[in-house]
Amino acid sequence: MLVTAExxxxxxxxxxxxxxxxxxGxxxxxxxxxxxDAANRDTGVCAVVLTGAGKIxxxxxxxxxxxxxxxMFGLPAIEQRYAYVDGIQRIPRALARLEVPLIAAVNGPAIGAGCDLAMMCDIRVASERATFAESxxxxxxxPGDGGTWxxxxxxxxxxxxxLTFTGKTLDAATARNWGLVSRVVPHEELMPTALELAGQIAENPPRALRMAKRLLQESRTGALESTLGMAAAMQPLAHHDDEHDRRIAKWRSA
Incomplete structure (x- = not known):
């Protein structure tokens, strides 16, 4: 996987x-x-854009x-089970600990586990050439990678x-109508659009972004009371962040 910085x-x-x-693999x-892990360690990272090389x-x-x-496909069944746990299932577990917002820039077909990978992202932007299939x-x-979740x-x-029971393929427009992606853009505008969105996210304080993402993730499955408790614990950390003071000073001077 290639990792570049903007x-x-x-x-x-x-x-x-x-x-x-x-x-x-x-x-x-x-x-x-x-x-x-590198993105988590680097507190200067505020967002990530995930895409594929070439047409897929x-x-x-x-x-x-x-x-x-x-x-792994030549292993006995019991060993294959552990190969999934120690293999592709490491991806959703890794993304569950990713602290920064993740945008999928879907440049072409996202099929099977590729479709699931897009679903693991926080935001999805699709090229008009993109297709999706839970095949x-x-x-x-x-789906052996957590796709049903x-x-x-x-x-x-x-x-x-x-989608799961038919395995059928959705085009980008239908994916947008179904809420599978947040927007569809002409192919040549895909990465500029995704990077513009990532840039808008990155204008905000990094620690507040990371805490906001954790709250969103916990709120998917947690009870209201536990979410409120986490928010009450996180908010004082935000109030005492230097970046909060700078933002408040900027607001006062506006």
Whole structure:
């Protein structure tokens, strides 16, 4: 995976175009985790944009390796179970600890685990060339990467069920109508749009951004009372942040 910087924004590019930007390889997963940990350590990072090299966002798993029973796909069933835990499932776990906002710039097909990866992001912007498919059942498989958890939180249970049970492909316009992405733009405007959005996010204080993201994540599954408790604990930290003082001073002088 390529990692580049534009100020307080990091760009992560899945760089395996000949393999459909597959996200199941051990090297890729390790690089993905390393990118997450690096962004967390660097308090100057305020947002990340994730995209794919070439014409595909990600085709998900390596179907060729499945067909040839290579790697984990040649293991006995019980060992395959642990291979999923120690393999692709490390990606949603890594993103669960990513502290900064993550924008998916979906430049082309996002299929299977590639679709799920987009759903793991906080915000999704799609090229008009993008397509989406929760296609596991068409190969006699189930989403092994947590897709059933993420997809229904993005578009609701009923639509997630339709995509999961049919494996059908959505074009970008339909994905926008279903709430799968927040906006669709001409292909050549995809990265400028995603970077502009990331830049708007990065204009805000980094520590407040990280705490706000954690509150949003906890609020997806937590009870109201626990969310209120966390907010009450975080807000004094924000009040005593130097950046808050600077923002208040700027407000006073406006």
């Amino acid at each position: 100020g307080a924004v990091r760009i992560w590019t899945i760089n395996l175009p000949k393999a459909g930007n597959a996200i199941t 051990a090297d890729f997963i390790a690089a993905f985790e390393a990118a997450v 966002f990600s085709a998900g798993g390596n179907v060729r390796e499945m067909a040839d029973r290579k790697g 596991f059942v068409t190969l006699g498989l189930v 993420f997809l229904q939180r993005a578009i609701g249970y009923e639509r997630a069920a339709e």
